Amino acid sequence: MLISELRATIEAIAGDTALYEERNVALRAEALEQIDVELIDRVAGMRAEPHPPAGLQAVLDRAEQVRRELEGVDAALFTRIRARIRAGVCRGPAFLRLLRAYFGRDLGTARGQQALGYDSLDLFVNGLFGIREVPAETCAREPEMVAYQKTPARVIIELAVRARLTPADVFYDLGSGLGQVPILVHLLSGATSHGVEIEPAFCELARACAATLGLTQVTTHNVDARTADYSAGNVFYLYTPFEGAILRTVLERLREVARGRNITVAAYGPCVAEIARQDWLASHDNARSARSGLSLFRGR
Ligand SMILES: C[S@@+](CC[C@H](N)C(=O)[O-])C[C@H]1O[C@@H](n2cnc3c(N)ncnc32)[C@H](O)[C@@H]1O
Known part of the structure; x- marks a missing residue:
């Protein structure tokens, strides 16, 4: 040129x-x-x-x-x-209205999922949350642990809308990376949000983001998802954070929670196939998932 x-x-x-x-x-x-x-x-x-x-x-x-x-x-x-x-004046419907004002009224609707993958909305979220780059990992991952990759922001909005999250819900992102999912879910719904992440550097950044936004109902736990405390949760999200035996162990933990209360499990990426095989979960409202790939399940 x-x-x-x-x-x-x-x-x-x-x-x-x-x-x-x-x-x-x-x-x-x-x-x-x-x-x-x-x-x-x-x-x-x-x-x-x-x-x-x-x-x-x-x-x-x-x-x-x-x-x-x-x-x-x-x-x-x-x-x-x-x-x-x-x-505190930009939560739930007010926050969704703000995003729709900049990115179109279809955001969070079936039509809004036609554009898949990352787009300018992700750049906006990074800017708003002050995320410039992914910090270097400080601890070695086990082979079944999946490296950080974020959920497209459009999929997170679809999650909050389709799962009909409200301030009464307690949401967990298992393998929460830099924390965009728990933060966005909280902003969109008012739900209490938890991130569970094994990499300390990611947790530090997620906590800094939540603190900058003054979000006291978003907590990041620096623990292995196999041993985290899920007793307060009723909505659990996995963007393929791990595979194989780790995924099966964590699903068994969620099954224990499901014995005591109604739970929703939302999944994105390759882990959907394993989760769909769980006989204690029923597919829920997945007519739309073909577009975005986000799948919802309810405990039976
Ligand atoms: C594909 S990323 C998903 C990030 C985030 N949930 C999102 O959707 O934007 C998977 C994340 O899971 C974390 N992870 C992998 N194994 C884990 C484990 N056993 N316990 C907690 N976090 C784990 C990784 O460090 C990585 O940040």
């Missing part, structure tokens, strides 16, 4: 006034992604070539300047939303 094309790309972004309007969150997220991938990463690649063209530094400086300006618009917005969350 020629330097002139790179310059034209960054000036087209810089000149698009819609991107500087606070409400255009999704558009801005796409532009920021474009700056990173098409400009900053590309310039880094071109610099590594044996004969890099002149003018790369100027393009890089301009791209970083425009990125800072756009991030500044988001930062002001996030500061205001965080203040409303801390004040």
Whole structure:
């Protein structure tokens, strides 16, 4: 790619006034992604070539300047939303309305699940929660323990809506990673939320996020899911955190809880197949799961 094309790309972004309007969150997220991938990463690649063209530094400086300006618009917005969350006026329906104002009225509905995978909503959630990067793991995982990968935010919204979570529910995310699921579930529903995560560095970040948002009803437990205390829970979520014998052990623990009360188990990813085989769980409201892959089960 020629330097002139790179310059034209960054000036087209810089000149698009819609991107500087606070409400255009999704558009801005796409532009920021474009700056990173098409400009900053590309310039880094071109610099590594044996004969890099002149003018790369100027393009890089301009791209970083425009990125800072756009991030500044988001930062002001996030500061205001965080203040409303801390004040307790942006929970449940109010929080869902806010997300729908920026990402469309279909969010959390069957139609809203047509776009699968990660998108600008995930970038928004990362920004709002202040998550910049995944911390390095500090302890070795057993072979059956699955590495961190987050649930797409759209799937978390579908979970809160489809499971009809309310402030009366006690939600657990088993293998909760950086804590987006318990935090979002709490914000969307008011449910008391727990994350169970074996990696201390992930727990530290999850706790910092919840503290920044002033969420006292979101707790992260740095324990192995095989030994965690689930006695308070009635809704349990697994995004394939482990496989094989560990998954079977943890499902046996949930079965014990199900003997005492009605529970919902929500699952996403490959672990759905094993969970669907459990004869103590019945498939629930899964007509929609074909689109997103999120499956709900109720204790029999
Ligand atoms: C696929 S990620 C899911 C993260 C999060 N639930 C989400 O959906 O965004 C799986 C997580 O489970 C954690 N994990 C794996 N084995 C675990 C265990 N035995 N106990 C607790 N956490 C575990 C991993 O460290 C990782 O963060």
